[in-house]
Amino acid sequence: MSRSAYSTPGKKGKLDKHIIVVWVDNESGVLARVVGLFSGRGYNIESLAVAEVDAKLNISRITIVTTGTPQVIEQIKLQLKKLVPVHKVADFKREDKNVIFKEMALFKLVGNISKRNKALKACKKYNAVLLDKTSKSYVVQVTALRREIDTMSKNLKKLGLVSISRTGAVAMTRGAEVFK
């Protein structure tokens, strides 16, 4: 018998990756409520993106990438829906073909021109945009999936990558449908 007043943990279920989209009132403290819910209940946040999407209605859209058992994901949604400033919650499985996921990253590349151009070429697949250019450096913007940016940032190390800034994932369903 365990020497504790609490039960021992049961079997762990399989973890799935989900993208949770939350529409909230854009008021002070609202992000803390959402993030605090995750940390307080031991849910995981892999990435987070938030910005106002409707200035007139004062609505912000928060996109959270998280992992959990089906039961935990269900709890996350229901707990989020209980928060007063939350309007609606959408949940997509990472594998869902009907949903587009994108992250953006900025790469700062420093080095000789041939190295830098090699790097730029490598970025081409990922909608590369050259945002800044000096005699020694480039700043390149790419939009891609998380793992693609992970791979890019590893590969670009030897091509003069000195600094990375990246966003969390944002998501949108394909087609004319809007999540209600």
Added chain:
Amino acid sequence: MAKLSTGAEIVFKCLEDQNVEFIFGYPGGAVLPIYDELKNHSSIKHILVRHEQGAGHAAEGYARSSGKPGVVLVTSGPGATNVVTALTDAYMDSIPLVCISGQVPTHLIGTDAFQECDTTGITRPCTKHNWLVKDIKDLSKIVHEAFEVATTGRPGPVLVDIPKDIQFQKAAYTKPKKNKKLNGKHHKRFNQKDIDELIKLMSNSNKPIFYTGGGVINSGPKASMLLRELVQATGFPITSTLQGLGSFPGDDNSFLGMLGMHGTYEANNAMHDCDLMINIGARFDDRITGKIDEFSPKSKKVHIDIDPSSINKNVKVDLPIVGDVQDVISSTIKTIKKTKPNFANSNKQKISKWWETIQKWREKKSLDYVNSTETIKPQYAVQRLYELTKNKDTYITTEVGQHQMWAAQHYKFDKPNRWMTSGGLGTMGYGLPAAVGVQIAHPKKLVIDIAGEASVLMTMQEMSTAVQYNLPIKIFILNNEYMGMVRQWQELLHDKNYSESYTAALPDFVKLAEAYGCVGIRATNPSELDDKIIEMLNTDRPVIFDCLVDKQENCFPMIPSGKPHNQMLLGPKDQEQNKITGKGKTLV
């Protein structure tokens, strides 16, 4: 143009329009404008506590016993941090509280000003919602919304933090809007298909059980009446959680007693072996389920709850029904009456074997204990208290520990809202201030705090409040000089290493009572117990009753941690009959 009111006036106008009669509070620098305004509002009475935690628990006792929200008023900084325990307690046990806190003036927020703290930050995880009022124009709307959020859906505490400059500023007051939202939002509600499905499960079941909780109490007294009707209409056995006691008569034959860690043998075994479990307003708490993987393995589970996030949180259920308990039971009864008017009788045969099995479990008499003629057994004290007060419509509060479990086991409640105890958070020191709040709500009723000597010392200062307002609460202390439940766990799990669980240098509770200006009574042996209890009941003043009980007594039955419901540890009588030896001993 509408007449302008100051922030402080607006607060009181809101309270008046919300029909608030009592505020539990403690003044301080950042709420002085609100306190200054108190004199102009004679319909609202302020109860001055001795510590803000006491204000919170008193408001909880008030709310739990009256069904109305409790209102708390505290100052910034320490005033707010002191009330955090009570807010968390109310959050865990779903008690509607509206806490108004003062804050330093807007321009000083963030400067580490005197008595400043991040009140909304600190209370965010222990309230349903909280607000920092930054604009006087929002104040009336926010306070009204606060009441709405606290009292609708699954009830709970909310906090409104009002900076001092806002309390002075002026704006037009707006009345509350009437709307029927829950938590300020709409929820999906159950439909007739769910009810039909439930009744189908009920008719197919051979071994059904109702497992009811605090949600029945929160749904209002009518829900408890309907629950009685439902049990009658089905003939099913019923058990209750700690928080649900009183929603069904404790002395009714259908009632199996409380379930869970210190629940009865029959309730826990019935939960384990049933084929249909109907959870009404309970939440599969870990003190109830025991080992989750082996929890009631053979049953179909139905969960009726107003909070969708309670469903499938700990235990996966087969039929979730989201709705107010009262509505769901009422629909269920209506449907039974319409489609199966003779349900209880036609079903009697089917579940008669089940009742026979339950009867066999009952014969174990799991709440029995070995009584004594020399020392007062704590169970005996609670039983005598019950026998001598059961005809008086008594309100019982408790602290937390062994005495709380003994009270739950041996005091039989037959009405809702008569039992106030800290279940979720398990807050020692809850009972005394809660009794203050209950007595405020029910000035003519008998209010008793069944207490432990360790718990009650945590909020003992509130005796002074009771004396100030002539609240004749009775503090019935089962004094064993130990933190009894801690001692019990140490005995069973930590090789009797009673680390720091004995309180040396306890105060003389009789003299302490006198020092507070109330009455102290002491009972030292069983033969004088009845007379002393009667003396207490005949005293129309606050009483501290020091009941010296057996120091070694443990609370049985119990489900040891990590064990399922059908592996209970029974009391000493049973242990003597089935001596645990060798390998069995390590299982204890």
